[in-house]
Amino acid sequence: MKKEGVIIQLKNVERHYHIGENIVRAVDRINITVNRGDFVAVMGPSGSGKSTAMYLIGSLDIPTHGHIFLDGYDISVLGESDLAQIRGRNIGFIFQQFNLIPTLTVKENITLPMSLQGISKEVMEERAKKILEKLELTDRAEHYPNQISGGQQQRVAIARALANDPEVILADEPTGNLDSKTGERVMDVLKKLNKEGKTIVMVTHDHDLAYQYADIVYWLKDGKIEKVSKRK
Amino acid sequence: MIKKESVMYSLRNLKNRKTRSFLTLFSIMMGIMMIFVFVSFGLGLYNYIENISTSSSANKIFIQPKGIGGIGLDTTFSFSEDDLKAVQRTSGVYDASGIYFKTVEVKQDKKLSYTYLIAYDPVKPLLIELFNLGIFKGRELKPGDRGVVLGYNYLVSDKIFPKPYSVNQNIEINGQKFKIVGFYESIGNPTDDSQIYISNDMMKEIFGENISYNWIVADADISKIDKVVDDITKNLRRERGIEEGKEDFFAQTYEDMIASYSSILQIVVGFIILIALISIFVSAVNTANTMGTSVLERTKEIGIIKSVGGTNAEIFGIFLFESAFLGFVGGVIGVLFGFGLTSIGARILEIVGYNFLSPYYSFWLFFGCVAFAVVTGAISGVAPAIKATKVRPINALRYE
Secondary structure, three states: OOOOOEEEEEEEEEEEEEEOOEEEEEEEEEEEEEEOOOEEEEEOOOOOOHHHHHHHHOOOOOOOEEEEEEOOEEHHHOOHHHHHHHHHHOEEEEOOOOOOOOOOOHHHHHHHHHHHOOOOHHHHHHHHHHHHHHOOOHHHOOOOHHHOOHHHHHHHHHHHHHOOOOOEEEEEOOOOOOOHHHHHHHHHHHHHHHHOOOEEEEEEOOHHHHHHHOOEEEEEEOOEEEEEEEOO | OOOHHHHHHHHHHHHHOHHHHHHHHHHHHHHHHHHHHHHHHHHHHHHHHHHHOOHHHOOEEEEEEOOOOOOOOOOOOOEOHHHHHHHHHOOOEEEEEEEEEEEEEEEEOOEEEEEEEEEEOOOOOHHHHHOOOOEEEEOOOOOOOOOEEEOHHHHOOOOOOOOOOOOOOEEEEOOEEEEEEEEEOOOOOOOHHHOEEEEHHHHHHHHOOOOOEOEEEEEEOHHHHHHHHHHHHHHHHHHHOOOOOOOOEEEEEHHHHHHHHHHHHHHHHHHHHHHHHHHHHHHHHHHHHHHHHHHHHOHHHHHHHHHOOOOHHHHHHHHHHHHHHHHHHHHHHHHHHHHHHHHHHHHHHHHOOOOOOOOOOOHHHHHHHHHHHHHHHHHHHHHHHHHHHOOOHHHHHOOO
8 A cells, every 4th residue: 555755855965974184975966766655775885875875864864965855854954853753753773783772672672762752651562562463573572682583683673663653664784684584584574564555765785685675776886876776 | 851761771771780880889879978977977066066055054154264274184273262253243244153173083892983073052053054954863952062963974884883873872082972962964975974063162171161263154144245254354354463365264155165166066077078078079070980981882872762763852861860860879878878877876976975976867968968969970970961962873873
């Protein structure tokens, strides 16, 4: 059930870093448009700027020039507090390193984004229960991240990304730290979420993965978009 | 407001870094404990001084020699009967009475003890009024009394002598036997509680007619008491043929005397509390250091929290909560240890007879110490917490 319309738009976005006296153009005037319900892959070799692009979309970084629109809002001009709200409500992140909080249990990691949105305990409990079931993590709810496997940790990260039911899920090399079989399972989950209507932007350097799952693949090289491939 | 998950997160972090948390708590605890001990004993002393300075002592003037020896030891100076009359003559003085002090030997079986024998005029017991001394057992001295009234410690076995005394028993002083007519209530220190009181007439009988007064206590018109003090000084100077500024005695109101003790006490207590505050400052630096290290260690986690919607205010709250919580726990433990220590200290002081040195506890002391620890902890956490909010998620998430 795909919804219509543009959800993410990058207009002439640039991100420069100063390293010593040199300016590194990690992202150099890129334009990307993502429609609601798309599964987009951003591909490229190391240092191509693909992760930077994802962090910019996720409002974890601010562009040096250009504008980024998320659901119609220009997030490149918002303050830190508003950006935090957007990250909490509209975006779910999945990282290569899982990035779970080691001192919180699986369930607490999942309820953390809800708690930050001020959601009531009852609702949090109910939502967490459903998400845990969906990702087959119910029996791991009270475990700590270091007590579960890498694949399970990545599923917890997906569960956390789903906590506030965001429209957009940003995944940075989600299978990068997993073996192929586990990685496939994680990708199947993402595909399923996409079919349920979530917009997914995935950064990967895995060509096969990109073409197997994504509708559109943006190829980045030296911070610029080199090619855009669309699934027929 | 800080969220429950954030609180759990903070508490587990403190738990996971046990050694560091413990050392930080220990330094806070030591500082608060010291403050608690000094303030409670300081307040106890203030209370003691306040209690001995009652309404019955407000109109009393105390005249004593300028000497360096203890009571009765300074034989270079004493007041004559004429000096006493000079004081009595002074306008505004209602009455005045001379007090004798002598060191005496008291004997029970074969055990000897040395103490002060204090003599006053039972018709004008100004000294007793001044110290607000009440009778614990028996009765006060009467005019013409041949008996003695003893300090409280004579009632307690093994305090001065193995066997306690009782009313109507005899006590041997300087080889003479005296009948005990009463006991004063406890003053709170071993010296005062082992004194023996006798009438002026009896004192003269033991030591001869020529003995002279060691103190003079006057009862004066309270409305112009400062002028009365000046006049007494003037009259005594004239009587003794001394130039102004070269007085070998000094007269002051009892209230002034207590006030001067109070101000000395204030300086001493203030100085000790200052030392305790320095230790609190050290513990605050320690807490700031702990929190600073914690921020560095958790840079990535800060990034994660920000990526899932944590605002800067939330991050700030997490770290501030942690440092304030350290302060709270350190404060509570410090207060409990302080209470334990002062209770034991007070018990020991009581056993050795210094029960006037007893700590004073109030709700505000407990609450104040804990609140102070919380506030200090929170203040120490402000800079690290601000530092945590400055963490940029993109850098944090790439941080290994």
